[in-house]
Amino acid sequence: MWSNLILQEIFWGINSFGEMLDATGASRGILTNRLDWLQQIGCLKKVVGADARKPIYRMTKKSIDLYNQALMALVWERQYYSEPELDSIELKHTLCGHAFWPEMVCSHCNQQAQWQDVTFKPGPGAGRDEREIKTRRRASKTLQGDNNGKALYRNLTELLGDRWTSNLIALAYHGFVRYEEFHKELPVATNILADRLKLLVDHGIFYKKPYRPSVLRYEYHLTPKGADLFPYFMSMLQWGDRWCGNGEGPPIIAIHGCGHELNAVVRCDHCEQALKANEVTYER
Numbered sequence: 001m002w003s004n005l006i007l008q009e010i011f012w013g014i015n016s017f018g019e020m021l022d023a024t025g026a027s028r029g030i031l032t033n034r035l036d037w038l039q040q041i042g043c044l045k046k047v048v049g050a051d052a053r054k055p056i057y058r059m060t061k062k063s064i065d066l067y068n069q070a071l072m073a074l075v076w077e078r079q080y081y082s083e084p085e086l087d088s089i090e091l092k093h094t095l096c097g098h099a100f101w102p103e104m105v106c107s108h109c110n111q112q113a114q115w116q117d118v119t120f121k122p123g124p125g126a127g128r129d130e131r132e133i134k135t136r137r138r139a140s141k142t143l144q145g146d147n148n149g150k151a152l153y154r155n156l157t158e159l160l161g162d163r164w165t166s167n168l169i170a171l172a173y174h175g176f177v178r179y180e181e182f183h184k185e186l187p188v189a190t191n192i193l194a195d196r197l198k199l200l201v202d203h204g205i206f207y208k209k210p211y212r213p214s215v216l217r218y219e220y221h222l223t224p225k226g227a228d229l230f231p232y233f234m235s236m237l238q239w240g241d242r243w244c245g246n247g248e249g250p251p252i253i254a255i256h257g258c259g260h261e262l263n264a265v266v267r268c269d270h271c272e273q274a275l276k277a278n279e280v281t282y283e284r
């Protein structure tokens with residue numbers, strides 16, 4: 001979660017340790033640790049600026065390529081949460097000169113890429129989740145009240161910064177709805193699974209639907225709010241294929257409703273051209 005917040009701030013122009021400390025609400029120890037890790041995995045580089053005592057952090061090709069994901073996070077956050085700082089943002093596309101809103105479409109048919117229109121099939125790099133079951137992870141908690149951060153899509157980051165909530169939503173996109181199905185697929189302890197499902201219901205991502213009312217069992221279905229996270233997940237999937245593959249090809253292939261493999265592009269809703277990080281300005 002902290003790594004996401006850090007990258008998010010750097011995307012929007014904050015790049016020194018002191019500014020990040022203030023913007024993310026992280027402690028010095030956590031911030032140092034995550035900045036080191038982001039450098040190790042090639043997502044940040046430290047450079048010495050005009051003031052040698054204050055190095056600044058710059059994005060790399062690998063992290064700049066997360067730009068679509070940042071835009072999709074912004075779209076979702078603004079759709080479902082109202083915060084003055086977020087509501088006042090205006091994105092401008094320098095290519096066409098207009099204020100715009102980003103949208104994700106299929107590069108083949110130019111129609112929106114929505115969860116409802118997508119199916120999946122295993123790709124050449126498909127494999128099982130080999131993680132060991134971790135039973136001693138601490139319970140989830142939300143960060144509100146823990147700090148004074150002012151990130152733009154803090155709700156999304158808090159929700160998805162936990163790996164299990166991300167995994168559960170991803171599985172929901174594949175049609176998983178029952179506790180047993182999630183449990184069979186993920187190496188997660190039962191108490192943590194129950195906790196994260198409840199968290200997702202509490203945040204309006206899943207809704208509970210009784211399927212055997214006599215014994216009160218529930219399925220977990222995506223709400224519209226949960227379904228609308230799909231473009232964010234899709235951009236993450238495509239980023240993973242580009243930067244985190246094992247050389248065997250994508251583990252999973254998404255098929256769009258038009259019948260073609262989904263190559264999702266994030267474009268300007270005004271001129272319909274694909275967006276690039278250096279062609280977008282933003283005012284807060």
Ligand SMILES: [Zn+2]
Binds near residue numbers: 257
């Ligand atoms: Zn299509």
Ligand SMILES: [Zn+2]
Binds near residue numbers: 096268269270271272
């Ligand atoms: Zn444009």
